Amino acid sequence: MSVQGSTQWLKGIVTVQIRGGQPEQLVNQALSGGLELSSIRWTSKGLLEFELSVSDFFRLRAYLKETGCRSHVSKRKGLPFWLAKAERRKLFAGGLVLFIALIFMLSSLVWSVEVEGNVKLSEEQIREAARQEGLYPMQWSFRLANADVLSKQLVQKLPGSSWIGVEKKGTKVIIQVVEQTIPEQSPLQNPRDFVASADAVVTEIIAEAGRPVVKKNMRVKKGDTLISGTIGGEEYSRTVVAKGKVRGLVWYEFDIAAPLVQHVKVYTGEKKTKWYAVIGSRTLQVSGYGDHPYAASETIRHEEQAAWRKWALPIGRMKETIMEMRVEDRTLTEAEAKSVGILQAKADVLIKAGSDSIIRNEIVLHEKAENGKVYMKVLFEVEQSIVKEMPLVQMQGD
Structure with a gap:
């Protein structure tokens, strides 16, 4: 110009x-x-x-x-x-200045304190020690001591910690805890045998401590000794804590009744949406008033929290979707009903036999269809741990 x-x-x-x-x-x-x-x-x-x-x-x-x-x-x-024009917009200009001042003030506060890495030390214990050093939510950032000073003070106040780091990220402060490593002492155990928990055929035996009594492919009955806690000859025998692993094939017989008609949940596509304003732990409905007309329905909620840059704000919104549904009957063939029944029985077997068990075989002993159901008697062959502990304390007087 x-x-x-x-x-x-x-x-x-x-x-x-x-x-x-x-x-x-x-x-x-x-x-x-x-x-x-x-x-x-x-x-x-x-x-x-x-x-x-x-x-x-x-x-x-x-x-x-x-x-x-x-x-x-x-x-x-x-x-x-x-x-x-500026004279006419005094209120706007003042509001703008106030908004900038408010943002600056809010960004100068500690909004949240997070604790990470603690296992033995409780979070409440760490937060209380931090509060004593002036570190807590809604504290002014400029009133906090230097991070290195805070770290040293917290280590002194928290026995069992070897190092504590304090890091400020925006309005959030993260306390990272490294605890002292103290070797755990294994509890004292009485001498014991390993005995069979069920009738089985041994598929694997590993004796870490004690004397193995059975071998692979041997048939054992419930209560038979698998690994003995007594070792040595008659004159020089002594008892130990038997340790090891023994697996075997165990058989489970199930009676299954699988219905030929299943009840299935189906969504119609009709839905009603409600919106809520979320302030702290409270909600205020802002749209979607009134009851829904559906005889049967399912409600799905989705909440979103507001944020400014890296800072999470205590406000947000929640969407509530009410979806109309109905229950329909689905007719299965005998083969489909049989498959569903066996699948459910397998899940029950694995729960009973343990998480490390494996179903090796299944045999349908009997099958018939009547009164709208498929009835079956099924034998499952399962490989699992067959170990049960038997203390030797009661035998010390012999």
Whole structure:
């Protein structure tokens, strides 16, 4: 912007459109009278338009009367108009300043304190020690001690910790705890035998301590000794804690009744949505009022928390979707019902036999269909741990 343009901007500039009368004569007389007109042009609507300062605009009135013209101000710019606009927007400007000050104030607070890495030390114990050092939610950041100082003070206050790190991320402070490693002492155990927990055929035996009594592929009965806790000869025998692993094949017989008609849940596609404003732990419904017309339904909730940059705010919204559903009957073939029944029985077998068990074989001993169900008697061959502990304390008097 030139020096002259800057001067005009300080005075204020208006853009004027001339209607009626003799526009050309108006321009000639105004220029002859010393008025400074600029950007003189004809608009697409056939109107003469030019720019002049605010002071010259008031002097233009005399020439308008002489030439029979009328003027219309189409645009205003410059310092006087900017000040007038700012005067009208005092409330907005004040609110903007207040908002910036509020954001700065909120960003200077510690909104949350998180504890990580603790196992033996309780979170409440760590938070209480931090509070004693002035570290807690809604504390001013500038009032906190240096992170290194906080770390040393917390280590002193928390026996069992070898190192504690304090890191500030935005409005969140993370306390990272490294606890002292103390080797755990294994509990004292009485001498014992390993005996069979069920009738089985041994598939694997590993004796870590004690004397193995059975071998692979041997058939054992429930209660038979698998690994003895008594070792050595008759004169020099002693008892130990038997340790090891013994697995075997165990058989389970199940009576299964699988219905030929299943009840299946089906969604119709009709739904109703409700929105809630979430403030802290409270919710306020804002849309979707009224009861839904569905005879049967299922409700799904989804909550979103507001955030500003890396900071989670205690406000948000929750969407509640109510979906119409109905229960339909599905007819199965005998083969499908049989498959469903066996699958359920397998799940029951694995729960009973243990998480490390494996179903090696299944044999359908009997099968019939009547009264809308498929009835089966099924034998499952399962490989599992067959170990049961038997203390030797009661035998010490022999």
